[in-house]
Amino acid sequence: MSDQKEQDKSARILSIDIGGTSIKACMLDEAGKPLTEYTKLPTPEDSTPEAVLETIKELVGDLGEYDKVAVGFPGYVKCGVVETAPNLAENKWTHINLAQQIADLLGKPVRLINDADQQGLGIAEGKGFEIVVTVGTGFGTSLLFDGELLPHLELAHLPITKSKDYDDYIGNAAFEKIGDKRWNNRLKKIIEIYKTVFNYDTLYIGGGNAKHIDFELEPNIKQFSNRDGIKGGAKLWAAQEKYHIFTTHPKQ
Template sequence: MDNPSDINKILCIDIGGSHIKATVLDTKGNSSKDYQKIPTPVPASPENLIKAIKTLVKDFPEYDHISSGFPGFVKDGTVFTAPNLGTDLWKGTDLQKLLKNTLGKDAIVVNDADMQGMGVISGKGFEMVITLGTGFGTALFKDGFLLPHLEIAHLPVKKHTTYDQYLGDKAFEEEGKDHWNKRLKKVLGILNTVFNYDFLYIGGGNSREIDFKLDENIKIVSNRDGIKGGPRLWLQDKKALSKK
């Protein structure tokens, strides 16, 4: 087991439905490599994705640990669902082990909204993060600690329609910006009622399309801020281990 002092430079990878983004950060979130991205391969099989990641990071500076966010349900580094990449391709894939074996460093893999949330939360109270991109991502935090992941995206927001289908990229393209914003207003009201969060953060590429005034306890955040969750995953992991 590594000591926290052994964690210095973290390769942070954000895997999305349209792009794979990466950088190298220290434990304070300072970058030693400009934020880089490449298109997510099609089909986005484990083999193709790993090949793309290797291409993306081949000229990156040295790093000693890896953090990665993946768009699906991930438990102990293993992918169970990948609705926007292909669950049939990914179900049962130990991406954490695959990254470690490929790149030669210890890795932590979590849901992409979970990792992004770690990069933007204040660490005070009950905080929620949603991401508006290819699909609809969510993450929950209590006093800065990541809570067990819930795939809210797969729940029905109305009959026969999940949150993913209601607010994802496809819905934005088919319904248009105005109708999509009306849908988002409705969903924000539901989330506030159900979770009664202290603060909500909204990330993902489509967050820039929001055209209505948000409540004071809601903030739009960038993917560049979110990727800073990579180092925090390792620091939280070590704090949890030290209490066992």
């Protein structure tokens, strides 16, 4: 019986998705099946590293025991270290070893990657060249080939007009300013650019504003929910460790 309990414990992965609007979490088994309810708290208004850690501590307190932690973060991450966070507290997220801080906070090993990358692992079917994008606070992107995550590119910060990058053009601030109709026209333009540049096999669109899409999507374009994307935490731990998938252990 004790061996079975230990096996059950080792199969439990705490999956966390840090977003510009909310921080979400649930427990997964090693196949990505949810073991607990999907819970979330608002991202702190003053979203410094310290405030985000406090929110994570509060969020996961009642979820039960787990063996390891997977974290998606809205910015550029390399080897568990955050280098950018354009939609969180300004000038507070340069070279922050967030993976180490979360590992020390929770006392478990952590894998931390870009949030769209983690969602991509949970969404992609592993067939050919797949792109996962999120249209929420900003514009998240993830690229995968035959199910394997490619090194992260901050495509959100490529210019799309003389004065705007993708974040400015299609992010939530733009949505609130220009409204549904113009925002949908902008999304159509982005899809056409992606078709021409990437020739993807499948494009997946998620994020908080995906529910506002009012035009028919082509057969190889699919929508997904954040609840689907958080399942990527299990695949993150199943993936081979590389420079962009890096395990951080708590300090003894």
